[in-house]
Amino acid sequence: MAITLTVNRKHYAVSVDPEKPLLWILREDLRLPGTKFGCGAGLCGACTVLLDGQAVRSCQTPLSAVGAAKVTTIEDIRSVPAGKHVVEAWIDLDVPQCGYCQAGQIMSATWLLGQTPDPQDADIDAAMSGNICRCSTYLRIRKAIKQAAAATQADKAA
Amino acid sequence: MNAADAISRRSFLSASLLAGAALAFHVRLALAAENGAPVGTLTAFVRINPDNSVVIGAKNPEIGQGVKTMLPMLIAEELDVDWEQVRIEQTLADDKIYGPQSAGGSRATPVNWLPMRQAGAAARAMLVSAAATQWGVKPDALITSGGMVRHAASGRSASYASLAPAAAAVPPPAFETVPLKPDSAFRIIGTPRRGVDTPAIVRGAPLFGIDTDLPNMVYAALETCPVFQGVIKSHDDAAALAVKGVIAVVPINSGIVPKGQKDALAIVADSWWTAQKARALLKVEWDLAAQRHFSTAGYEKAAVSSLSGAPQSDILRKGDVAAGLAGAVKTVSARYDYPFLAHATLEPQNCTGLFDQDRLTLWAPSQAPTGGRKQVADMLGIAPESLIIHLTRIGGGFGRRLMSDYMVQVAQIARALPGRPVKMIYSRADDIRHDFYRPAGWHGLTAGLDKDGAIVALKDHFVTFGAPDAPVRAAEMEATEFPAQIVPNIHFGASWLQTNLSTGWLRAPTSNAMAFVFQSFLDEVALAAGVDLPTLILRTLGEDRLLPQVGRAPQFNTGRARKVIEEARRFAAWDGKRPDRWTGIGRGFGFYFSHAGYFAEVVDATVSKSGQIKVDKVWVVGDIGSHVINPLNAEHQAQGSVIDGLAQAIIGQKIDQVDGAVVQENFDGFPLMRIDSAPPEVAVRFVTSPYPPTGIGEPALPPVIPALANAIYAATGQRLRSLPLRTAAV
Numbered sequence: 086m087a088i089t090l091t092v093n094r095k096h097y098a099v100s101v102d103p104e105k106p107l108l109w110i111l112r113e114d115l116r117l118p119g120t121k122f123g124c125g126a127g128l129c130g131a132c133t134v135l136l137d138g139q140a141v142r143s144c145q146t147p148l149s150a151v152g153a154a155k156v157t158t159i160e161d162i163r164s165v166p167a168g169k170h171v172v173e174a175w176i177d178l179d180v181p182q183c184g185y186c187q188a189g190q191i192m193s194a195t196w197l198l199g200q201t202p203d204p205q206d207a208d209i210d211a212a213m214s215g216n217i218c219r220c221s222t223y224l225r226i227r228k229a230i231k232q233a234a235a236a237t238q239a240d241k242a243a
Numbered sequence: 244m245n246a247a248d249a250i251s252r253r254s255f256l257s258a259s260l261l262a263g264a265a266l267a268f269h270v271r272l273a274l275a276a277e278n279g280a281p282v283g284t285l286t287a288f289v290r291i292n293p294d295n296s297v298v299i300g301a302k303n304p305e306i307g308q309g310v311k312t313m314l315p316m317l318i319a320e321e322l323d324v325d326w327e328q329v330r331i332e333q334t335l336a337d338d339k340i341y342g343p344q345s346a347g348g349s350r351a352t353p354v355n356w357l358p359m360r361q362a363g364a365a366a367r368a369m370l371v372s373a374a375a376t377q378w379g380v381k382p383d384a385l386i387t388s389g390g391m392v393r394h395a396a397s398g399r400s401a402s403y404a405s406l407a408p409a410a411a412a413v414p415p416p417a418f419e420t421v422p423l424k425p426d427s428a429f430r431i432i433g434t435p436r437r438g439v440d441t442p443a444i445v446r447g448a449p450l451f452g453i454d455t456d457l458p459n460m461v462y463a464a465l466e467t468c469p470v471f472q473g474v475i476k477s478h479d480d481a482a483a484l485a486v487k488g489v490i491a492v493v494p495i496n497s498g499i500v501p502k503g504q505k506d507a508l509a510i511v512a513d514s515w516w517t518a519q520k521a522r523a524l525l526k527v528e529w530d531l532a533a534q535r536h537f538s539t540a541g542y543e544k545a546a547v548s549s550l551s552g553a554p555q556s557d558i559l560r561k562g563d564v565a566a567g568l569a570g571a572v573k574t575v576s577a578r579y580d581y582p583f584l585a586h587a588t589l590e591p592q593n594c595t596g597l598f599d600q601d602r603l604t605l606w607a608p609s610q611a612p613t614g615g616r617k618q619v620a621d622m623l624g625i626a627p628e629s630l631i632i633h634l635t636r637i638g639g640g641f642g643r644r645l646m647s648d649y650m651v652q653v654a655q656i657a658r659a660l661p662g663r664p665v666k667m668i669y670s671r672a673d674d675i676r677h678d679f680y681r682p683a684g685w686h687g688l689t690a691g692l693d694k695d696g697a698i699v700a701l702k703d704h705f706v707t708f709g710a711p712d713a714p715v716r717a718a719e720m721e722a723t724e725f726p727a728q729i730v731p732n733i734h735f736g737a738s739w740l741q742t743n744l745s746t747g748w749l750r751a752p753t754s755n756a757m758a759f760v761f762q763s764f765l766d767e768v769a770l771a772a773g774v775d776l777p778t779l780i781l782r783t784l785g786e787d788r789l790l791p792q793v794g795r796a797p798q799f800n801t802g803r804a805r806k807v808i809e810e811a812r813r814f815a816a817w818d819g820k821r822p823d824r825w826t827g828i829g830r831g832f833g834f835y836f837s838h839a840g841y842f843a844e845v846v847d848a849t850v851s852k853s854g855q856i857k858v859d860k861v862w863v864v865g866d867i868g869s870h871v872i873n874p875l876n877a878e879h880q881a882q883g884s885v886i887d888g889l890a891q892a893i894i895g896q897k898i899d900q901v902d903g904a905v906v907q908e909n910f911d912g913f914p915l916m917r918i919d920s921a922p923p924e925v926a927v928r929f930v931t932s933p934y935p936p937t938g939i940g941e942p943a944l945p946p947v948i949p950a951l952a953n954a955i956y957a958a959t960g961q962r963l964r965s966l967p968l969r970t971a972a973v
Binding site for chain 1: 307456587639
């Protein structure tokens with residue numbers, strides 16, 4: 086039986102096992118490979134997506150748990166106001182090295198800015214410590230989040 | 244025929260007009276080793292499109308080290324185009340065309356620095372020659388910039404694209420006669436350039452091996468023998484095959500057991516998740532008997548026992564170490580050790596293959612596709628030329644993907660399913676438990692000081708894996724280990740243990756461990772000598788000179804070492820004072836020369852009352868030659884290397900083995916550095932020296948580990964001689 090799913094403002098009907106994790110539905114069934122497989126256990130954050138704006142680990146989220154929630158992935162993160170600024174700061178500061186974790190980092194950073202418009206270092210540590218960067222691009226991640234926060238604030242002020 | 248003649252005869256450039264009036268240059272250059280002997284050829288590929296945009300081929304695997312940006316920068320510089328005009332295309336893997344294509348040893352910069360520039364300069368010369376002929380002027384009356392040729396006297400100018408038809412007919416110049424730009428004219432080299440893939444990465448574009456997507460593709464998970472070198476005795480796949488979506492179960496050989504034996508079962512399904520689920524239903528009887536006795540506890544026991552005896556073989560004997568120690572005013576002895584480590588690339592090992600009509604096509608996130616081609620051809624019994632290898636972007640290398648097991652594995656699965664593309668993916672547990680580990684090691688060291696505090700004798704008993712003159716991969720120790728080339732009396736000996744684990748190169752291989760051992764021990768020696776570590780090293784280095792070449796290792800230049808050490812002292816305002824009490828706050832120093840790069844680093848660390856280590860700041864000073872080609876990336880590589888090194892020290896990274904099998908399975912057991920444990924600041928400074936540029940992917944890593952261990956000593960008085968570092972409460 087087909088289950089309806091809303092991803093990146095589009096509706097999809099998928100006929101798969103409801104226990105199949107959202108990560109693999111995105112990658113295999115919807116052909117949205119930007120969300121990455123890292124650990125399969127919710128330990129690395131590479132598979133982070135937004136579910137109704139909330140950062141979740143898609144490898145730990147079975148289809149049955151998604152329901153009517155709206156899924157946003159890296160492919161459409163620019164549609165979220167803070168997400169656009171996060172992506173731009175990521176490019177400006179050239180944050181990625183290998184780049185594999187960065188979709189997850191960007192999702193968590195976008196969620197952080199939605200919660201905490203002017204994050205301090207402790208806020209960044211708390212929100213981002215679930216996202217591993219094996220290349221250790223953490224110094225630029227921290228800087229980019231602050232830059233994106235400033236740009237998002239400036240948008241609101243304008 | 245001398246070496247130079249051999250090189251010029253094997254070098255050529257061809258230009259051809261493509262459909263749509265694009266101009267393609269294929270520049271083939273013979274590559275010379277440092278001693279001038281030809282070692283291979285390299286082809287650079289440049290295409291000038293009718294709109295005057297330029298496509299440059301990137302030939303080396305991109306693992307995050309920035310090579311896909313850096314090598315084309317060299318061509319673009321000498322071709323004299325604006326970086327904004329340039330688009331980069333990843334080439335296929337084919338060493339017959341492109342020369343060395345590996346991402347390892349920080350070699351891409353030294354190997355390509357001249358040839359890539361010569362390629363760009365030769366292509367530029369043909370365009371200039373075409374313009375000169377058209378305008379009836381001498382080539383040296385013309386200048387170029389931004390992809391245009393200009394004649395100042397007449398005010399004429401032409402785009403490279405408009406000169407394409409004429410340039411295609413110009414006889415190619417001899418490479419030796421094509422002048423390269425003087426440094427003062429560089430407009431790309433030495434300027435900060437963002438990674439060429441950065442915009443695609445943050446868009447979520449399918450760049451990585453694991454993102455490969457082909458029509459009709461199926462997915463494979465692997466049930467691999469949990470114990471290395473164990474093989475399948477028997478298996479029952481009926482329950483797994485009965486799962487909806489499962490297509491086949493294929494026994495394969497991972498390349499680490501004898502041919503004919505099988506040590507893994509590939510479960511192929513219409514979804515990787517389904518394949519992984521069905522895997523639990525396989526019934527496999529493994530033959531593990533010969534491997535079960537290997538364990539971490541066993542290695543430790545054997546190592547300690549070895550250290551109490553004499554080494555089994557010599558690495559270096561120089562002077563008379565016994566006499567040197569007997570005559571010493573002071574001696575210092577200590578034992579150091581470090582564990583096996585996994586690479587834990589964030590993109591799990593994976594590979595996609597399609598076997599069709601006796602041709603195998605692979606989409607491989609490989610750091611060493613040439614080696615992979617050979618091993619796959621050998622395993623399948625097909626000609627190496629019948630393989631087509633696409634290089635994908637790589638989600639972290641760190642040396643793991645210098646090995647080709649995933650290519651060998653997917654090749655066998657693909658052959659069992661001809662015409663179907665198969666994407667094989669390791670689970671995280673597979674990835675951590677089937678790595679090629681940085682080998683553990685144990686050292687028993689003694690140094691002797693004379694009355695002036697100079698090191699007169701040094702001995703090390705190194706317990707490692709393999710056999711005399713046949714260490715397992717990355718388990719060797721160099722006879723050039725500092726300060727062996729300088730101190731008059733040296734004995735480096737080794738004892739050898741056996742392991743069933745596969746070992747391999749981890750970023751800054753051997754150096755990542757040796758730096759910890761030797762620079763920590765030298766800090767102990769410096770303390771005995773009544774000086775700080777930089778003073779002891781500078782005193783030991785002596786006058787500026789080049790130490791003798793040994794084997795293929797890069798030569799050690801004591802003057803370059805001195806400069807980075809002095810600059811690091813200035814940069815960090817190092818005062819050299821030893822603490823008079825333990826405050827929990829300390830500063831440490833480390834220096835190391837590896838991968839042709841000289842790095843001196845200072846760490847400020849705080850140890851809490853409960854023994855928690857926090858790194859407050861790191862200062863890095865490096866010398867990687869005359870130019871830092873892309874400073875934006877070089878800074879980032881140094882910072883990443885430093886934090887990577889700290890991860891080996893402070894978050895408990897180690898691989899343990901029980902009953903022959905690796906214990907750790909995921910990032911809970913084998914932790915990776917997270918943002919809340921990373922230092923808030925890593926300050927990087929490069930000093931330049933008049934030598935050709937060298938790589939930056941590795942040499943900044945080794946010195947940070949001893950610098951931290953030395954900082955912890957300064958903070959607490961605890962001398963930590965075992966990795967990962969574990970402090971007691973203070």
